[in-house]
Amino acid sequence: MTRKLIILGYFLFSIMGIAQVYKPIDTADYLQRKAFLYNFNAHSEAFIKGLRSQYSGRTSSELSKIYKQLGTDFEGKVKNKDFVFKSEFDAVIKSLIERLRKNNPRVPKDLKILIARDNTPNAYCLADGTFVINMGLYNWLDNEEQVAAVISHELGHQIDEHTPKMILSIVEQNKQDKSTVQDINETTDSKSLSRNQKAFDILKDRIYKEGVEKRKQEMQADSLGYVIFKNSDFKKNEFVNALQKLQTFDTISSRELKVETYKKLFDLPKQSFKEKWLKKEDFSLYNYNFYKEKLNKDSLASHPEMVRRIERLEKIFPELKAFIDPEKPSEAYMLLKKTAKMEILPNYFHSEDYGVGIYTAMQFLQDGEEEKYYKSWLGKYFAKIYEARKNYNLNRYLDRIESKNQSESYQQFLNFMWNLSLDEIKNIADFYKANETLAKVN
Ligand SMILES: [Zn+2]
Structure with a gap:
């Protein structure tokens, strides 16, 4: 009896210990994935069959080739x-x-929703009605009204069939200029595969990246999206608040990483901190104003025309002119926001952005957040950096220093990372991996 109690007590204790550390979202979803792919392929086939009956000749075959390729890619x-x-x-x-959908019958009924392991605040719709929502939206937006605003904008694209129209216009343009689509052949030969991939990337750029046609579509999606949004029971002005919020997004946080943080995290029992790790390359080239200017240009370039889009919306819908503070988020929203935040490190790990992941973990640790959790991620990330360094392909996972394009804090970080020797990296990885095991036992 006593022994049972002790075992039970130990069991409860260890469960509580684990419960303190966040457990990342389960990826053991093999069956769901399989079922999704089965339906996705069936839908794609039906869609392509429909195209074949709608169009003839070259247009028909080019269209089905493109959609097949997009389907395989997805x-x-x-x-x-x-x-x-x-x-x-x-x-x-x-x-x-x-x-x-409640007051908007044009919103399609059979949308399939997928949540993407992606920290950028974005969403998109595929031709077959699959709706992809990036977790990053929850990190960046203030409340669920704003998430609904982004969804409305995407629904605008979907209802107006923007992607199919874009693809059709590319195919028709190509009747004169055959280069892009013709390069994509259905082949399994590895040499032509890489050439194929290049051609396909160019094509994807033409479909999704900015151009005059694309800009027009963005504005249409804004207007139609806003109409959908305001017909529903959401707070109208959150639509503009969402656009404004997206405009200020940047992949690498501009928050400064302090020297104390490096010392705190990398002065280890078996390897004391070395000042030379922080040695920077010549900083005389670094010009803060130049960087700032570039930063502004970049955020406008990656969110093109956002200012113009907002102005245009306000012109068509004058009620949007008044600035209203973002709504207070609901508790349910805050819970998802917390999940999205905890998934930032698993997401960067998944996309193999090991450098950015470590930089982000260090920022969280500097703020004193979820210490056990982020330290265990440091272990996993440094183990990957060690492997990469050993195999001479660290370049793939860690940015090079570009004195004009990165913040001073990020450059300091890159200097630190590139200054570490192979053994030093291994010691850091081992220390934090041991830390991880410790966290599990406690
Ligand atoms: Zn859009």
Whole structure:
């Protein structure tokens, strides 16, 4: 009896110990993935069949070639586990779409929702009605009204069939200029595969990246999206608040990493901190104003025309002119925001952005957040950096220093990382991996 109690006590104790550390979203979703792919492929086939009956000759064959390629590309992402199939985001997103559909019969009924392991605040729709929502939206936006605003904008694209129209216009343009589509052949020969990939990347750029046509589509999606949004029960002005918020997004946080943080995290029992790790390359080239200017240009370039888009919306819908502070988020939103935040490190790990991941973990640790959790991630990331360094391909996972394009803090970080020797990296990895095991036992 006593022994049982002790075992039970130990069991409860260890469960509580683990419960303190966040457990990343489960990726053991093989069955869901399989079922999704089955339906996705069936839909794609039906869609392409439809195209074949709608168009004839070269247009028909080029269109089906492009859609097949896009389908294979997306299938690859699903297989690569770029999406999570079992998460608390699903139900919430579904209910947001339900709310948007209520007074908007044009919103399609059979949308399939996928949550992407991606920290950038973005969403997109595929031709077959698959709706992809990046977790990053929850990190960046203030409340669920703003998430609904982004979804409305995407629904605008979907209802107006922007992607199919864009693809059709590319195919028709190509009747004169055959280069792009013709380069893509269905082949399994590895030499032509890489050439194929290049041609396909160019094509994807033409479909999704900015151009005059694309800019027009963005504005149309804004107007139609806003109409959908305001017909529902959301706070109108959050639509503009969402656009404004997206405009200020940058992949690498501009928060400064202090020297004390390096010393705190990398002065280890078996390896004391070395000042030379922080040695920087010549900083006389560094010009803060130049960087600032570039930063502004970049954020406008990666969110093109956002200012103009907002101005245009306000012109068509004058009620949007008044600035209203963002709504206070609901508790449910804050919970998802917390999940999205805790998934930042697993997400960067998944996309193999090891350098950015360590930089982000160090920022969280500087703020004193979830110490056990972020330290265990440091162990995993440094183990990957060690492997890469050993195999001479660290370049792939860690940025090079570009004195004009990065913040001073990020350059300091890159200097530190590149200054570490192979053994030093291994010691850091081992220390934090041991830390991880310790966290599990406690
Ligand atoms: Zn858009």
